[in-house]
Amino acid sequence: MASVAEVPAESLKRVDAGRTPVCLAHAEDGNFYALNDTCTHEEFSLSEGELWDMDVECPQHGSRFNLVTGKVTGLPAVIPATTYPVAVEGDEVFVEVPE
Numbered sequence: 001m002a003s004v005a006e007v008p009a010e011s012l013k014r015v016d017a018g019r020t021p022v023c024l025a026h027a028e029d030g031n032f033y034a035l036n037d038t039c040t041h042e043e044f045s046l047s048e049g050e051l052w053d054m055d056v057e058c059p060q061h062g063s064r065f066n067l068v069t070g071k072v073t074g075l076p077a078v079i080p081a082t083t084y085p086v087a088v089e090g091d092e093v094f095v096e097v098p099e
Contacts, residue, residue, distance in 0.1 A: 002093045007032065012056065014047035017097035022084065023047040024093065025067050027054055032086045033067035034095040040072075040079035 007013045007026040014037050015022050021037035023046040035056070037047050044060040051057075055064040055073050064074030070081040085096045 001095050004088065004091050004093060007093065010051055012047045012049065012051060014045060015095065017084075017095050018099065020097045021045070022095050022097065023056060024086075024095065025051060025056055027051065027067055029054070032088060032093050034084040034086050035065060035067065035070055036082040036084075039063055039077060040081055041077035046081070 002015050007024055009026050010028050011026055013024045015024050022034050023037040025033045027033055037045050039046055039058040041063045044058055046056050046058055049057045049059040054067050057064045061076050063077030065081040066073050070083040072080055087094045
């Protein structure tokens, strides 16, 4: 998926798991989280947004989603983001996206 070096602490990166766009986040707690990269409000890329503590903020209208649960933490979005399990093996970060 991505190398640890490609996603520095407190940053976001878009990766593709097959046909699924994924927003990979390296959060302030040191862990990696993954959620669907498409905002549930108006289909903008979350990976182009910003991290706020344990939330990602969409660059278009400011919707926020919790990295752990995908729950909406800031309007205008009302539909949660889909989250995916992440595994770090050595220097590689893997995201498990169901087909």
